[in-house]
Amino acid sequence: MKTTMLKKAALMGLSACIGLTGAISAQAQQAKEQYLPSLVYRTGPFAPSGIGFADGFADYVTLINQRDGGINGVKIRLEECETGYANDRGVECYERLKDRHGGATVVAPLSTGITYALIPRTRADGITMSTMGYGRADAAYGPVLDNVFMVPTTYWSSTTVVMDYIAEQEGGWENLKGKDIVHAYHDSAYGKEPLGVLRHYAEKYGFTLHEMPISPPGVEQRTVWTQVRRIKPDWISLFGWGVMNPTAIRTASSMGIDVSHMIGGIYAAQDDAVKPAGEDAKGYKAVTFHGPGADYPIYEELKEHVYDKDMAAGSGDAKGTIAYNRGLINAGYIVEAWRQAQEMSEKGRPSTREETLKAWQSLDIPEARTKELGMGGLMPPVHITCLDHEGPGMALIQQWNGEAWEQVTEFRKPNKDLVFPMYKASAEAYAKQEGITPKSCD
Amino acid sequence: MMFFLEVLIGGLLAGVMYALVALGFVLIFKASGIFNFAQAAMVLFAAMFMGGMHNDWGLSYWLAIPLTLVIMVGVAWVIERVVLRPMVNQEPIILFMSTIGIFFALIGFAEIFWGSRSRTLDVGIPSDPIFLGDMLLQSYDLITAAIVATLVVGLVLFSQKTRMGRVLRAVADDHQAAQSVGIKLSTVWVVVWSIAGLVAVVAGIVWGGALGVQPVMVDVAFKALPVLLLGGLTSIPGAIVAGLIIGAGEALAEVYLGPIIGGGIDSWFAYIIAMAFMVWRPEGLFGEKIIERI
Numbered sequence: 095m096k097t098t099m100l101k102k103a104a105l106m107g108l109s110a111c112i113g114l115t116g117a118i119s120a121q122a123q124q125a126k127e128q129y130l131p132s133l134v135y136r137t138g139p140f141a142p143s144g145i146g147f148a149d150g151f152a153d154y155v156t157l158i159n160q161r162d163g164g165i166n167g168v169k170i171r172l173e174e175c176e177t178g179y180a181n182d183r184g185v186e187c188y189e190r191l192k193d194r195h196g197g198a199t200v201v202a203p204l205s206t207g208i209t210y211a212l213i214p215r216t217r218a219d220g221i222t223m224s225t226m227g228y229g230r231a232d233a234a235y236g237p238v239l240d241n242v243f244m245v246p247t248t249y250w251s252s253t254t255v256v257m258d259y260i261a262e263q264e265g266g267w268e269n270l271k272g273k274d275i276v277h278a279y280h281d282s283a284y285g286k287e288p289l290g291v292l293r294h295y296a297e298k299y300g301f302t303l304h305e306m307p308i309s310p311p312g313v314e315q316r317t318v319w320t321q322v323r324r325i326k327p328d329w330i331s332l333f334g335w336g337v338m339n340p341t342a343i344r345t346a347s348s349m350g351i352d353v354s355h356m357i358g359g360i361y362a363a364q365d366d367a368v369k370p371a372g373e374d375a376k377g378y379k380a381v382t383f384h385g386p387g388a389d390y391p392i393y394e395e396l397k398e399h400v401y402d403k404d405m406a407a408g409s410g411d412a413k414g415t416i417a418y419n420r421g422l423i424n425a426g427y428i429v430e431a432w433r434q435a436q437e438m439s440e441k442g443r444p445s446t447r448e449e450t451l452k453a454w455q456s457l458d459i460p461e462a463r464t465k466e467l468g469m470g471g472l473m474p475p476v477h478i479t480c481l482d483h484e485g486p487g488m489a490l491i492q493q494w495n496g497e498a499w500e501q502v503t504e505f506r507k508p509n510k511d512l513v514f515p516m517y518k519a520s521a522e523a524y525a526k527q528e529g530i531t532p533k534s535c536d
Numbered sequence: 537m538m539f540f541l542e543v544l545i546g547g548l549l550a551g552v553m554y555a556l557v558a559l560g561f562v563l564i565f566k567a568s569g570i571f572n573f574a575q576a577a578m579v580l581f582a583a584m585f586m587g588g589m590h591n592d593w594g595l596s597y598w599l600a601i602p603l604t605l606v607i608m609v610g611v612a613w614v615i616e617r618v619v620l621r622p623m624v625n626q627e628p629i630i631l632f633m634s635t636i637g638i639f640f641a642l643i644g645f646a647e648i649f650w651g652s653r654s655r656t657l658d659v660g661i662p663s664d665p666i667f668l669g670d671m672l673l674q675s676y677d678l679i680t681a682a683i684v685a686t687l688v689v690g691l692v693l694f695s696q697k698t699r700m701g702r703v704l705r706a707v708a709d710d711h712q713a714a715q716s717v718g719i720k721l722s723t724v725w726v727v728v729w730s731i732a733g734l735v736a737v738v739a740g741i742v743w744g745g746a747l748g749v750q751p752v753m754v755d756v757a758f759k760a761l762p763v764l765l766l767g768g769l770t771s772i773p774g775a776i777v778a779g780l781i782i783g784a785g786e787a788l789a790e791v792y793l794g795p796i797i798g799g800g801i802d803s804w805f806a807y808i809i810a811m812a813f814m815v816w817r818p819e820g821l822f823g824e825k826i827i828e829r830i
Contacts, residue, residue: 139752141652281800307800311755313747314553316546316674317790317802323672324539337752340654344746348663348674366654370748374663411653 127171128164128432128444130155131191131198133208138178139311140336142366143417145408147204148174150421152407153400157392158429161399165433166441171195177208184208185215192219199450200224200431202424206284209242214528216241220447222431222454226424227252227360227383231287232520234484234513236455237532239521243454244484245427246474247383250516251487251508252360253288253331256381257295258506259357259491260329271300276322278342279333281307288333288359290516301328312338319345330356339367340375347374357381357491364416368494376496383489384423385472386499388414392422392468416499423473430467431457455480474505480535482514542671543791544784549677551783552684553742557760558767558775559688560735565769566708567728570620570631574638576757578733580749582608583740584646587655587749597659601737608733609726611642616725624721643754652751657744680742684776687738691731691772700727708770758803765810768823778810778821785809 132151135144155172164170173194175187184203192198200222203209209229216223223242225233231250233242260275261267277292279285289305296303304325308318312334319342322330330351334342339362347353354377358367363380371378393413400406401413412418435445435453445453457478464473476485488505525532560575582604589600619634663676695701706714707724715721740749743756759782767778786802786809794801819825 137647137652137751139750139755141647142654142750145651145653305799307798309800309803311752313743313752313755314550314759314802316550316677317543317787320539320543320546320672320787321791337747337750337755340748341746344663348665348676349672350665366748366750370654370656370750372656372658409651 126164126168126442126444127195128168129195129198130170130172130428131187131194131201132172132174133177133184133187133201133204134174135177135179135204136174137176138180140179143336143364144179144204146365146412146415146417147421147424149406149408149412150418151202151425152421153396153418154422154425154429156400156405156407157396160403160405161395165429166436168432168436168442168444170429170432177205179205179207181205181207181211185211188212188215192221196444197447199445199447200428200454202226202428203229213239213242220451222447222451224424224428224454226420226427228284230524231513232517232524234482234487235517235521236479236481236483237521237535238525238530239483240455240480240533241451242483243457243478245457245476245478246423246485247360247487247489247508248484248513248517249284249287249333249359250291250513251484251510252381252383252489253291254509254512255489255491255506256331256357256359257292258509259381259503261299264328267299270295273301273328274304274325275301275329275331276304276306276325276327277331277333278306278308278318278322279331280312280335280338281309284335284361285333288331291513292331294512308334308338308342310338311336312341315341315345318342319349319351322346323349323351327351328355331359332356332362333359334362334367336366337370339364340370343368343378344371344374347371353378354493360489363492365499366417373496375494377493379491379493379502380499381489382416382492383474384416384419385490386414386416386419386492386501390469390472392472395468414498419472423469426467426469426473427457427459427476430459430463434458454478457485480533484517487513538670540788542673543787545671545673546677547784547787548780549674549681549783550787551763551779551781552677552681552776553746553779554756554759554763554783555767555776555779556680556684556687556735556739556742557756558763558779559691559772560732560739561760561764562767562769562772562775563691563732563735564728566771567704568620568631568707568725569628569711570635571628571769572638572732573632573635574642575732575736576754576760577639577642578608578611578736579739579743579756580751580753581611581642581646581740582733582737583657583744583749583753584650584655586737586740587657587744588650590657591655592650601659601741604737604740605734608737609730612726612729612733615729616722620725621722639754643751647751654748654750657741657749659741659745661742661745676746683738683742687735688772688776694731704728759806762806762810764820765807766813766820768820770824771820771822774820774822781813782806782809 134148155170159169177184202224206228231248233239234244358380363382368375431453435449439449459476461475464470474488487508491503492499493502564572585604586600589595666673763778767774786806789805790802
């Protein structure tokens with residue numbers, strides 16, 4: 095009996111030791127991990143766009159962990175949460191994940207609606223928001239929303255790049271006088287985003303801007319395009335989302351409208367905008383903020399360290415798509431910000447919320463660094479300041495050849511002289527409405 | 537005038553496509569008194585199977601379409617066995633709620649099986665523009681209208697000229713009387729849901745060809761609802777006529793009223809048209825007037 099009791103006590107002691115060692119080891123491991131919640135939409139009506147982005151985002155993180163052993167030895171722990179592109183589920187995901195595994199320091203909401211819902215929450219929590227091209231364009235004015243970053247461009251900046259391209263095609267800005275440009279858009283705050291910029295150009299250069307709202311989701315658009323055909327526009331700007339884009343392209347094409355004079359906005363630039371439209375989409379153009387295709391050194395690295403090791407997030411059919419590339423570069427910006435955060439504080443230690451935010455507020459990724467990352471030409475360079483949360487805001491024009499997107503221009507600088515005062519005015523109005531005191535950047 | 541005609545004809549042809557989705561709702565309601573919320577999900581389900589078998593498995597559409605029809609019959613059988621049979625004699629609202637469950641189950645199953653990425657569904661219907669003077673018509677719309685007309689004629693012939701058609705009409709008139717003469721309700725339900733599956737396959741081909749196959753296809757249901765409100769839930773000709781009125785009405789409203797009140801009105805204006813008619817005929821243009829003894 096005594097022996098049994100002793101044995102039990104010894105066993106309990108041993109178990110306790112093992113448990114304690116395990117706990118310490120887990121804690122140490124956790125301490126060496128940087129937590130990254132990933133709000134994704136792999137299901138629901140917009141899943142065709144969401145899957146590619148989520149795969150690219152996750153694959154880049156896997157690459158950093160597998161190839162480099164993390165950022166200076168700090169591995170990234172990625173956890174996905176399915177939002178279905180619904181605002182309520184996005185908020186629920188954020189609230190559920192934000193304090194897990196040492197706490198989130200940055201979040202990419204991947205939806206304009208979720209971004210709007212999360213802005214006050216992330217401000218209160220001190221968490222950085224990376225809203226890549228979507229969300230509030232006026233967040234590019236840093237003093238008001240100091241934790242939100244519009245890297246690498248906004249709807250407004252990219253629209254100035256589109257107008258620059260149109261002017262070039264017409265042989266100069268002066269030749270826009272008397273032309274007709276249609277803006278066909280998702281009848282929502284998103285679709286109306288570029289209207290201010292377009293109206294400014296219409297007034298300044300003397301073309302007629304025809305504003306054509308399309309009611310979401312846009313499964314039936316004959317009436318809109320019948321009217322557009324009658325206008326005989328010189329150029330068309332398309333700001334659709336989801337099924338609205340291929341339906342617009344297909345309907346326009348079937349009415350004899352030249353889709354090579356149709357330029358999609360940054361969220362009418364994905365593969366799901368053109369593939370369902372089949373042959374009708376051939377020649378369609380769109381503006382985007384990254385290079386198209388898979389001809390970049392990063393893909394060789396991904397093949398060696400991720401795909402060939404069966405560690406890819408998806409089935410593999412999203413590689414090289416616009417959505418996948420966006421996932422790659424968004425994760426790239428986040429990882430580089432953490433790298434710079436470690437350089438500013440301590441290498442080899444996960445960054446805190448404050449350190450992460452501070453790094454984003456001076457994020458600097460020159461072109462040479464994008465090349466070192468294997469993403470030269472894919473990822474536009476970025477330089478963030480306290481005042482400017484967008485950076486250079488560069489974008490390029492691509493064209494669908496029926497099989498793939500082809501880059502038709504190099505990255506172009508937007509007209510920041512036009513858009514930055516607009517950001518400032520809009521952001522200051524928002525600050526007044528929300529009772530936010532803009533911070534000083536002096 | 538030419539522009540007005542172009543808008544009007546375009547609207548009428550769009551209405552035919554709405555009516556095609558509405559037909560599936562009507563068929564099931566007429567035969568079983570169930571408002572099948574899952575009809576749009578059946579359209580997506582069928583389109584995903586056709587698109588998936590063609591694009592992912594490399595099957596020709598000549599094989600993918602009949603296989604999908606067989607699958608839709610299987611779906612009908614499963615729905616009858618698993619959902620409807622245990623709910624016999626339940627209140628209509630309970631059966632309606634169960635079809636909401638079927639709606640999400642069908643979408644979920646199709647997404648698990650095929651994934652959520654978009655696919656093309658191009659069975660070769662040409663989409664070239666046809667010009668009549670300055671007026672433009674789309675060949676896709678005209679061919680679609682011909683397909684729907686053929687489908688409606690086929691359904692009417694089936695209903696009027698076949699034994700099963702007579703059985704369906706008997707059940708539609710009076711369930712209990714039909715049962716008392718030996719008609720098996722469970723068989724009728726499988727047949728009706730299978731026919732609704734056939735309509736879903738045709739709608740899947742037509743809408744999938746226009747939109748591509750993607751989850752948002754279920755939104756075409758919102759185009760069919762005003763058609764049902766207007767045409768009544770029990771009339772096949774009602775669905776067609778209402779589809780034409782809604783299609784033409786929303787197109788004309790978008791063009792002539794839209795610029796005055798802001799544009800982008802077609803999605804809700806269809807419901808205004810339907811409700812305006814309902815004030816006059818609450819049961820819909822062709823719906824049966826329900827008179828109950830108290």
